[in-house]
Amino acid sequence: MLNRETGKKSSIGSGFVVGDGRQVATNYHVIGQVILEPDEFYISYLGKDGREGEMKLLGLDVAHDLALLGVEEPLGEPMKTSPLPPRGAPIFAMGNPLDLGLTIAVGTNGGILNQTDDSRILFSGSLNPGMSGGPTFNEQGEVIGINVATARNSISFIVPSRFLTELVERAATADFDGSEDLRKEVARQVLAYENRYFQQLLAADWPGLDLRQFTLPGIISPTVRCWDNSARLSTAARYRRLQIRCGNQNHIYLDEENKFVGNLVYEYYWLESDALNPTQFYNLYEYLNKDQIDSKLDRDIVSNFSCGTWFVDIATQEFKTNLCRREYVEYPGMSDVLFTAAMTGYKDRGLFITLTATGVDYEASLPLIQKFLEQVQWRP
Amino acid sequence: MASLILEIATRGLHRYQGLEKPVTTVGRALDNDVILSDPTVAPYHARIVRHDDGRIEIVNLAEVNPTRVGGKRIDALLTAELPIELEIGRVQLQVLDRDQPVAATRPLAGNGRRSHLFGHAYWAILLVLACLALGGLEFYQSAYNSFRWSDLLKYVMRETMLSLGALILSLAILERLLVHRWEIRQLVTAVALTFLLYHATGWLADTLDYLFSANWPGTLLYFGWYLLAVPCAIALYLIHISHLRQGRGILLAILIASPIAVPGLLQSPRLHALLDDFSSSARYHNQLSAMNLHFAPRVSIETFIDEAKHLDAGQFAN
Numbered sequence: 083m084l085n086r087e088t089g090k091k092s093s094i095g096s097g098f099v100v101g102d103g104r105q106v107a108t109n110y111h112v113i114g115q116v117i118l119e120p121d122e123f124y125i126s127y128l129g130k131d132g133r134e135g136e137m138k139l140l141g142l143d144v145a146h147d148l149a150l151l152g153v154e155e156p157l158g159e160p161m162k163t164s165p166l167p168p169r170g171a172p173i174f175a176m177g178n179p180l181d182l183g184l185t186i187a188v189g190t191n192g193g194i195l196n197q198t199d200d201s202r203i204l205f206s207g208s209l210n211p212g213m214s215g216g217p218t219f220n221e222q223g224e225v226i227g228i229n230v231a232t233a234r235n236s237i238s239f240i241v242p243s244r245f246l247t248e249l250v251e252r253a254a255t256a257d258f259d260g261s262e263d264l265r266k267e268v269a270r271q272v273l274a275y276e277n278r279y280f281q282q283l284l285a286a287d288w289p290g291l292d293l294r295q296f297t298l299p300g301i302i303s304p305t306v307r308c309w310d311n312s313a314r315l316s317t318a319a320r321y322r323r324l325q326i327r328c329g330n331q332n333h334i335y336l337d338e339e340n341k342f343v344g345n346l347v348y349e350y351y352w353l354e355s356d357a358l359n360p361t362q363f364y365n366l367y368e369y370l371n372k373d374q375i376d377s378k379l380d381r382d383i384v385s386n387f388s389c390g391t392w393f394v395d396i397a398t399q400e401f402k403t404n405l406c407r408r409e410y411v412e413y414p415g416m417s418d419v420l421f422t423a424a425m426t427g428y429k430d431r432g433l434f435i436t437l438t439a440t441g442v443d444y445e446a447s448l449p450l451i452q453k454f455l456e457q458v459q460w461r462p
Numbered sequence: 463m464a465s466l467i468l469e470i471a472t473r474g475l476h477r478y479q480g481l482e483k484p485v486t487t488v489g490r491a492l493d494n495d496v497i498l499s500d501p502t503v504a505p506y507h508a509r510i511v512r513h514d515d516g517r518i519e520i521v522n523l524a525e526v527n528p529t530r531v532g533g534k535r536i537d538a539l540l541t542a543e544l545p546i547e548l549e550i551g552r553v554q555l556q557v558l559d560r561d562q563p564v565a566a567t568r569p570l571a572g573n574g575r576r577s578h579l580f581g582h583a584y585w586a587i588l589l590v591l592a593c594l595a596l597g598g599l600e601f602y603q604s605a606y607n608s609f610r611w612s613d614l615l616k617y618v619m620r621e622t623m624l625s626l627g628a629l630i631l632s633l634a635i636l637e638r639l640l641v642h643r644w645e646i647r648q649l650v651t652a653v654a655l656t657f658l659l660y661h662a663t664g665w666l667a668d669t670l671d672y673l674f675s676a677n678w679p680g681t682l683l684y685f686g687w688y689l690l691a692v693p694c695a696i697a698l699y700l701i702h703i704s705h706l707r708q709g710r711g712i713l714l715a716i717l718i719a720s721p722i723a724v725p726g727l728l729q730s731p732r733l734h735a736l737l738d739d740f741s742s743s744a745r746y747h748n749q750l751s752a753m754n755l756h757f758a759p760r761v762s763i764e765t766f767i768d769e770a771k772h773l774d775a776g777q778f779a780n
Binding site for chain 1: 749756769770774775
C-alpha cells in the first residue's frame with residue numbers, strides 16, 4: 083500500500099495469484115485503508131520478475147477478512163486450492179514478514195476452531211506482521227488457507243481456502259462496482275454476516291446455565307465461551323458476588339480506527355447478602371450497575387448512545403432494564419447495542435444482566451434480546 | 463435654623479459630625495474642621511457654608527478630584543434641599559437634618575430566644591451534631607465490608623467535621639471582612655442547616671429520578687440548588703442575620719455563591735448529559751432503589767421489545 087503523495091510504502095502485506103492468473107488474494111485488513119481512502123493510497127504489486135503495477139479491487143469478504151485484487155497482465159500460474167489436511171498434519175505459511183523477504187513458517191494444523199461460519203484454522207506456526215494475506219500450503223504445495231492473524235507464541239490463525247474459492251466465484255459472476263462508497267459495501271457485508279449469525283442463534287436450542295435461583299442462557303452457540311469472572315472479594319466483605327462472562331470470539335476487522343466489531347458478550351452478576359441492610363445492599367447493587375461496553379470510540383466514529391428504561395417482567399421477576407444504541411458515522415445501518423437488566427424487589431439479593439453486541443443491525447438484535455429474556459427461568 | 467449633621471460613610475459604623483459653625487472646612491490637612499484621611503482627598507477639599515436664610519453652599523477647593531454633589535462636578539452650589547449627597551475624593555458624605563426620622567429598629571435575629579433557630583448556641587450545637595450523625599449514617603450505609611465504629615468515627619472526623627469546619631471558618635472570615643463582626647453562632651447554624659438540606663435534596667433527587675425513571679427531576683433539583691437555593695440562602699442570611707441593606711446583600715450573595723456553584727456545575731455529569739456532550743459510554747438510567755417506587759408500569763417482554771423498536775437512533779455529534 084503506497085501513499086499517493088509520497089509514493090512510499092505505508093504498509094505491506096502478502097498475497098498470491100488465484101483464479102485466472104490475473105487475480106490476487108489477500109486479507110481485507112491488509113488493503114482496508116486503501117479501499118476506504120482511495121484518494122490517499124493505492125495498491126501496487128511487485129512480482130518475482132521485478133514487474134510493478136497498480137491493482138484494482140475485484141471483491142471483498144469482510145466477515146472472513148478476504149479481498150480479491152485484479153491486475154491487467156497475468157502474473158503467473160494461479161495456485162491450486164485444496165481442503166484442509168487432517169489435524170496434526172504439517173502446514174506451511176508463506177509471506178513477507180516485516181518486509182524482510184519471502185519466508186515460510188512451519189507448523190501443524192490445529193483444526194477448525196469452531197463449527198460456525200467464520201471458521202478459522204488454528205496454526206501452530208508463527209505469523210508475523212507482513213505475512214497477512216499470504217498463502218498456507220499443505221505438503222503437496224496446494225493452498226489450504228490464507229494467513230490472517232496471530233495471538234503470538236506460535237498461536238496463529240488461517241482462513242480456510244473455501245471462502246476464497248467462493249469469493250473468486252462471486253467475483254467472476256457479479257461485476258463488483260469499485261466506484262461506490264466502499265464503506266457502504268463493508269457495512270452491508272458485516273450486517274449480512276451478523277444477521278446470518280443472529281438467525282443461527284435464534285434457530286438453535288440454548289442450553290441453560292444455573293446461577294443461584296436462576297437458569298440463564300448459557301453457551302448459546304459454539305462460538306461462545308463462558309468464564310467464571312467472580313472477583314476475589316476482601317475477606318471482610320459482607321456480601322457474595324458471583325459473576326459469569328460469556329462471549330463469542332468473533333472479531334470482524336472494520337478499519338484502522340474502528341478496529342473490530344462482531345462481538346457478542348453477555349454477563350451475569352449475582353449479588354447476595356444476609357448481613358447488609360437494604361440501603362447498604364442497594365448502594366452496592368447500584369454501584370455495580372455500570373456501563374459495561376468497553377470500546378472507547380471517538381465522536382468521529384460513533385454517535386452518542388440513545389437509551390430507554392423499562393420495568394420488565396422476566397421469569398416472573400421484575401427487572402429494571404435499559405436498552406441503548408449508538409450508530410456508526412460512516413457505516414450506514416450499523417449500531418452497537420447495550421442491554422442491561424437488574425432484578426428489583428428483593429432487599430438481599432439481585433441479579434444484574436448485561437448484553438452487548440457491536441456492529442449489528444439494531445432491529446435484528448431485538449428478537450435475540452427477546453429470546454434471551456424468554457429463556458430466563460426463576461426457581462423460587 | 464435647622465440643626466445639621468454631616469454623615470461620613472465608612473466601613474462598619476458611619477461617622478457623624480455636627481455642622482454648628484457657619485463655615486466648615488473639609489480636607490486631609492489637620493487644621494480642617496472635618497478631617498478625611500484618605501489619599502484621594504485634597505488637603506483643603508471643600509467648604510460647607512451655612513447662610514442666614516437657611517440655604518447651604520458647597521464650595522469646591524480641590525484641583526485634583528473636584529467635589530461632586532449628587533454625582534455632578536461643582537465649583538459652588540447653593541441649595542436649601544436636604545439631604546445633600548457629596549463625594550469628596552472617594553469618600554461619600556451626606557449633609558442631613560438632625561430632625562430627620564431614622565428607619566425602624568431591626569430586631570436581632572432570634573434575640574437570644576431558644577425557640578429561634580439563630581437565637582441560641584443550643585441550635586448551632588444541635589444542628590452540627592445532626593450533621594455529624596448524617597455523616598456517620600452515610601458511612602454506615604456504604605460499609606459493604608466489615609463495619610467498625612472506629613472507622614466510622616475516623617470518617618466523621620476526617621470528612622464531615624473537616625469539610626464543615628473549613629466552610630464555617632472561611633465564611634466567618636468573609637463575614638468579618640464584610641460586616642466587621644464575628645457571628646459564629648449564626649453562621650454555624652446556617653452552614654449546618656445548609657449541609658442537612660443539601661443531603662435531603664440529594665436524597666429527594668435520587669428518589670424522584672427513580673420514581674420517574676428519568677434524570678430531569680434530579681437535574682432540576684441539582685441546578686435549582688446551586689443557582690437558586692444557595693444564592694437565596696446567602697442573601698437571606700446577609701439581609702436578615704447580618705442586617706446588610708437588601709441590594710448589597712443580594713449582590714454579595716451572588717458573589718459568594720458563584721465560586722461555590724460554578725465549578726461544581728461545570729464539571730457535573732448532569733450538565734454533560736443535559737448538553738448531550740459526546741461520551742463513549744452510555745448514560746443509561748442505572749439507579750437502583752430498595753424502596754423500588756416507580757411510575758413506569760411493569761411490562762411483559764413482548765411489550766418491552768415492541769416499544770424498544772421505537773427507540774431513537776443515537777445522535778451524531780457535530
